[in-house]
Amino acid sequence: MSTRKGGTDVPEQGGSTGPAQGDGSGAGPELSVVVHGRNVQGHLGACLDALAAQASPGVEVIVAAVGASAQAAAADRPGVTVVPLPEGTGDGAARTAGAERAGGRWLHFVHSKDSVPTGAPRAVADRVADLEAGVDVLCVDHVRSTWRHQGMPSPDGKHLAKQGRRDLPLADCPNLLKVTPLLGNRVLRADFWRAHRTELSADDETFAAYAALLLADRVATLDQVALNVRELRSESLPKGPPEERYAVIDRYESLLALATDRGLPTAPRAALYDVMVGDCLRVVAREQLPDPVRREFFHRASKAAVAWRPRGHQHPGGLEGVRRRLLEEDAYTKYRTFQTANQQRRKLRSAVLSRKHKVGKKVRDLRYRRELERPVDPNLAVFTAYWDRGVACNPAAVAAKLAELAPHIHAVWVVSAANVPLLPPGTDHVVPGTRRYWEVMARAKYLVNNANFPNAIVKRPDSVHLQTHHGTPLKRMGLDQLDYPAAAKGLNFHDLLARVDRWDYSVSANGHSTEMWERAYPSHYTSLDYGYPRNDVYYSATAADIRAIREKLGIAPGKRAILYAPTHRDYEAAWTPRLDLATLADRLGEDTVLLVRGHYFYGGAASPLAGLRKSGRVIDVSSYDPVEELALAADALITDYSSIMFDYANLDRPIVIYADDWETYATTRGVYFDLMAEAPGKVARTQEELTALLTSDAWRDASAEKARRAFRHRFCEYDDGRAAERVVRRVFLGESEESLPPVTPVDERTPAPTPEEATQR
Known part of the structure; x- marks a missing residue:
């Protein structure tokens, strides 16, 4: 007998109706998200709301709801299958009940207090669908949230990114044992879970998380956030007897025994041993335990450290090595003395540093206040770009035109100490904080930035702040990120608005940007609808300029050069290659050169790209500046959601959008328009589609040209080669709006010659 909830048949308490069948096609879903447990502090409803909003045919949601409160929270939710369980059911049993009801090929266990970020289920489902047979576990990234902070990043990204798209046995990726031990950041193949149900259904989630890696034949990674862990206040949790902490040692001894029984080699066993010793020392050092319990814990941990230490395992250096030796010696009294001495040393050092910091801040504030009392210098302008990276972007173009039209105004660039050596010779500059x-x-008098100046900067009544921005917005910006916490990443919106209130002028390249800036950054500034100064070069560059740039890049005459410039994903911990460039370059042939602006070249001499790099068919331009030169050198552009597409459209050359994860990007980051419907050219959703476009004439056919023409009219509205002149005359020389050079209509402009045209001149 069953009751009806949320449009699905639900078994009675403790029951099961067998595996779910997903979308009704008979094939079953790719992924089952199994939410399990009590309705802890009322968080279950929010978790299910987020999941229900992301329903898709390849993902099902199973709720193993423990107790009446959880069952009530899960009731009447479309697309959610509820497995009611009696009060007191443990986490392991709840996971088991949910997994038995699940029909997916893969299982993602999510505790009822946690949640799944927008776009994550689809991204995980897509990733596991591509995995080879034999992969048992997919490790994903997570963020943490507390009552005070939301979406704090985990420390796991570096470990996940290092593996990339490879799947490996644990022996080849032992550092994955350093990934935070949560079952929710390990997606398990359903058959694998069933084969090892005893270990993986343990109530101790940490044990189950480590056991999943130890038992897996092969492990893959996805450096994307797929879990938001809610850390509850310790004061709100029930307190057990302090002797319960002895279970930490038992857990690791069981895991090390499991690793030994599995015949795992030294590397993963040593990594797990280091985790055990580190955790045990943290319990001794940080947890509030009665001294007799702490002493006994130390004694038991000492025995475990000696018994399970891998042969030939070396102690780390420094203080950590001292701690480990004292533990192995079971020298509790010496350890506590050593610990006390270290605490005193840290306190003394902290006090000294704090005093120095306070004194330094007072001196700085005093100097700054004194300088603020002096008159504003009408012939002094400060420029900076990309958070003090150097001379670049719109500020650089404005500064160059300023030197031409108003040489009496002296420009000073703010540049970080690390980037000073990269400045053009003779650039007057200052380092922040000096x-x-x-x-x-x-x-x-003039402060020019394509981002924002620090909060401490005071807006003087007679100073002029010019905000140039650094791209046309496809993704949501400013206050429009309020509904997209993964993109905002803890942004303080009150501080943001205070910085925006300092703006006097905001430069815009098109009417779309003007409207979006006014909504995302509401304040009193004046919008300068003049075009982006950095794009002027697309109308002033000559054939000789383009030949010189291509020669500098090593592009032989007659070669087709394609610039591949993907953007960053807020939901990924690190940049992940989305194209197999070696295969693409091979398919495109020797007459095509790929200019790649990203971080693809992690491979060494053994990389399949090594030969292509040597032959000049793939050129890493990740650190090449200015990017405008790369655009001028390229016959075509491949990008995904980068604002470079709006700038490149000025050249009226082919643009191909490679959007393999558009739905995920649009859902997690938020976008202002549907790029798939309003693209500047052809759209490819897979590498096969992209290759087919580029190996035919489709990338530049009549329909691609028609799409590009519409895109140019909308987004290159004010870019005509005289944007910097208009900005300088209006802001620095005080000329009236009416006296400025009018914007040349799009159809009457002549962009820089194409590389093909440049070779003929």
């Missing part, structure tokens, strides 16, 4: 920095920031 004495002269505060002097010029206080006295400059």
Whole structure:
């Protein structure tokens, strides 16, 4: 007998109706998200709301609801299958009940207090669908949330990114044992879970998380956030007897025994041993335990450290090595003395540093206030770009035109110490935090930035702040990120608005940007609908300029050069290659050169790209500046959602959009329009589609040209080669709006010659 809830048949308490069949096609879903447990502090409803909003044919949601409160929270939700369980059912049993009801090929266990970020189920389902047979576990990234902070990143990204798209046995990726031990950041193949149900259904989630890796034949990774872990206040959790902490040692001894029984080699056993010793020392050092319990814990941990230490295993150096030796010696009294001495040393050092910091801040503030009392220098302008990276983007183009039209105004660039060596010779500059920095920031009449100046900068009544921005917005910006916490990443919106209130002018390249800026950054500034100064070069560059750039890049005459410039994903911990460039380059042939602006070249001499790099068919331009030169050198552009597409459209050359994860990107980051319907050219959703476009004439056929023409009219509205002149005349020379050079209509402009045209001149 069953009751009807949320449009699905639900078994009675403790029952099961067998595996679910997903979308009704008979094939079953790719992924089952199994939410399990009590309705802890009322968080289950929010978790299910987020999942229900992301329903898709390849993903099902199973709720193993423990107790009446959880069952009520899960009731009447479309697309959610509820497995009611009696009060007191443990986490392991709840996971088991949910998994038995699940029909997916893969299982993602999510505790009822946690949640799944927008777009994550689809991304995980897509990833596991591509995995080879024999892969048992997919490790994913997560964020943490507390009552105070939301979406704090985990430390796991570096371990996940290192493996990339490879699947490996644990012996070849032992560092995955350093990934936070949560069952929710390990997606398990359903058959694998059933084969090892005893270990993986343990109530101790940490044990189950480590056991999943130890038992897996092969492990894959996805450096995308697929879990939001809610860390509850310790004061709100029930307190057990302190002797329960002895179970930490028992857990690791069981895991090390499991690793030994599995015949795992030294590397993963040593990694797990290091985790055990580190956790045990943290319990001794940080947890509030009665001294007799702490002493006994130390004694038991000492025995485990000696018994399970791998042969030939070396202690780390420094203080950590001292701690480990004292543990192995079971020298509890010495350890506590050593610990106390270290605490005193840290307190003393912290006090000294704190005093120095306070004194330094007071001196800085005093100097800055004194400089603010001096008159503003009408002939001083401060420029910076990309958070003090150097001379670049719109500020660089404005500064160059300023030197031409108003040479009496002196430009000073704010540049981080690390980037000073990269400055053009003779560039006057200041490093943030230095004495002269505060002097010029206080006295400059003009402050130009494509991002924002620090909160400490004061807006003087007679100073002028010019915000140039650094791209046309496809993704949501400013206050429009309020509904997209993964993109906002803890952004303080009150501080943001305070920075925006300092703007006097905001430069815009098109009417779309003007409207979006006014909504995302509401304040009193004046919009300058003049075009982006950095794009002027697309109308002023000559054939000789283009030949010189291509020669500098090593592109032989007559070769087709394609610029591949993907953007960053907020939901990924690190940049992940989305194209097999070696295969693509082979398919495109020797007459095509790929200019790649990303971080693909992680491979060494053994990389399949090594030969292509040597032959000049793939050129890494990740650190090449300015990017405008790359655009001028390229016959075509491949990008996904980068704002480079809006700039490149000025050249009226082919653009291909490679959008293999558009739905995920649009859902997690938020977008202002549907790029798939309003693209600047052809759209490819897979590498096969992209290759087919580029190996035919489809990438530049009549329909691609028609799409590009519409895109140019909309997004290159004000870019005509004279944007910087208009900005300088209006902001720095005070000329009236009516006296500025009018914007040339799109159809009357002549972009820079194409590389093919440049070879003929």
